[in-house]
Amino acid sequence: xxxxxxxxxxSRFAREAMALMERTGEEVTRTRLAAELKIARARLDAVFPxxxxxxxxxxxxxxxxxxxxxxxxMASGLPPRRKMYEFFARRFIMLRQxxxxxxxxxxxxxxxxxxxxxxxxxxxxxxxxxxxxxxxxAQADGHLPGMDVDLxxxxxxxxxxxxxxxxxxxxxxxRLSEDKLALIIDAIFDGLDAKDGGARGTGTLGAA
Amino acid sequence: xxxxxxxxxxSRFAREAMALMERTGEEVTRTRLAAELKIARARLDAVFPxxxxxxxxxxxxxxxxxxxxxxxxMASGLPPRRKMYEFFARRFIMLRQxxxxxxxxxxxxxxxxxxxxxxxxxxxxxxxxxxxxxxxxAQADGHLPGMDVDLxxxxxxxxxxxxxxxxxxxxxxxRLSEDKLALIIDAIFDGLDAKDGGARGTGTLGAA
Numbered sequence: 001x002x003x004x005x006x007x008x009x010x011s012r013f014a015r016e017a018m019a020l021m022e023r024t025g026e027e028v029t030r031t032r033l034a035a036e037l038k039i040a041r042a043r044l045d046a047v048f049p050x051x052x053x054x055x056x057x058x059x060x061x062x063x064x065x066x067x068x069x070x071x072x073x074m075a076s077g078l079p080p081r082r083k084m085y086e087f088f089a090r091r092f093i094m095l096r097q098x099x100x101x102x103x104x105x106x107x108x109x110x111x112x113x114x115x116x117x118x119x120x121x122x123x124x125x126x127x128x129x130x131x132x133x134x135x136x137x138a139q140a141d142g143h144l145p146g147m148d149v150d151l152x153x154x155x156x157x158x159x160x161x162x163x164x165x166x167x168x169x170x171x172x173x174x175r176l177s178e179d180k181l182a183l184i185i186d187a188i189f190d191g192l193d194a195k196d197g198g199a200r201g202t203g204t205l206g207a208a
Numbered sequence: 209x210x211x212x213x214x215x216x217x218x219s220r221f222a223r224e225a226m227a228l229m230e231r232t233g234e235e236v237t238r239t240r241l242a243a244e245l246k247i248a249r250a251r252l253d254a255v256f257p258x259x260x261x262x263x264x265x266x267x268x269x270x271x272x273x274x275x276x277x278x279x280x281x282m283a284s285g286l287p288p289r290r291k292m293y294e295f296f297a298r299r300f301i302m303l304r305q306x307x308x309x310x311x312x313x314x315x316x317x318x319x320x321x322x323x324x325x326x327x328x329x330x331x332x333x334x335x336x337x338x339x340x341x342x343x344x345x346a347q348a349d350g351h352l353p354g355m356d357v358d359l360x361x362x363x364x365x366x367x368x369x370x371x372x373x374x375x376x377x378x379x380x381x382x383r384l385s386e387d388k389l390a391l392i393i394d395a396i397f398d399g400l401d402a403k404d405g406g407a408r409g410t411g412t413l414g415a416a
Contacts, residue, residue: 085407201293
């Protein structure tokens with residue numbers, strides 16, 4: 001098989017594995033998938049030499065539509081504030097829809113995401129890289145003044161994490177909304193900066 | 209037994225149950241606790257008529273020190289911005305210490321917190337009530353202009369949720385810090401308000 005053939009089979013088998021998980025509500029193994037697809041185990045092994053290869057392919061399929069919307073947003077001509085909102089909101093809307101369509105499968109992916117966190121790392125790094133670009137664009141417009149880009153990335157991810165982390169989306173449900181996310185993005189653009197605004201103070205409960 | 213005696217026993221047995229969970233890494237039942245304490249099951253049943261009563265008492269013991277620091281902060285004469293920082297930071301520092309001291313037990317409490325969420329509701333309501341007071345104080349000082357108090361409460365809880373939700377504290381570890389939390393609180397005081405800052409826009413990717 002050519003590289004390209006293998007790539008197509010990886011994607012196809014990963015999607016079959018996901019369909020199987022949706023049906024059974026359980027994590028899938030290569031043995032189970034081979035039985036389900038009625039194909040020789042050797043054929044599956046040629047595509048996924050070990051279980052990790054299958055999990056990696058499943059992770060890729062899970063992230064593919066999220067990467068696609070992020071790419072679209074980054075390529076848009078929107079101003080930074082609007083762009084950052086869409087960058088988070090479009091993934092949130094997609095995740096919320098995934099959850100509403102099938103909460104049990106969504107929770108299975110959340111659990112798998114915790115167990116196989118390593119496979120998600122490159123996608124998280126990619127999203128972080130795009131967010132850093134967005135921060136640079138915002139700073140060119142006078143927002144986030146004086147902030148180290150990496151610090152800004154970390155703090156912004158924390159401020160919107162209820163809209164990004166699947167676990168939080170499952171837990172918080174209808175308490176999350178586009179309107180609230182927009183208020184958070186506006187607070188980032190209007191209130192987040194490098195200077196000490198006085199919140200931390202001395203760390204004592206004295207009024208001084 | 210008097211009401212007071214029962215209250216003392218509830219608290220003592222709940223703490224014994226927590227010590228047992230720390231030792232075994234497993235959720236505890238009344239049967240197991242009676243065996244461990246070498247007391248008659250009937251004696252335990254007099255204090256905890258059903259399993260839920262024990263879980264409720266354990267939840268109370270878990271929240272007691274958090275309520276205590278919140279009360280201290282609310283009673284301090286700090287200005288609103290400092291007060292809100294301490295309101296969240298002191299609980300975060302306590303939770304982080306709990307996690308560092310014993311990650312396995314911490315994760316057990318996280319799981320139990322998800323399963324027995326109902327018992328935590330009154331404590332969450334109490335914390336929310338205090339936060340609403342803090343928001344009113346902030347508004348009296350000109351912050352969070354025009355915001356509905358309940359909307360502000362919800363959005364603020366979301367912005368700092370990585371510092372409050374035990375699951376997030378376990379997941380994010382050293383990526384959380386007092387300095388970053390202070391930046392978030394400053395962004396709340398300097399950038400969060402009722403007016404549409406333009407983040408949401410029209411919801412399309414057009415530049416208009």
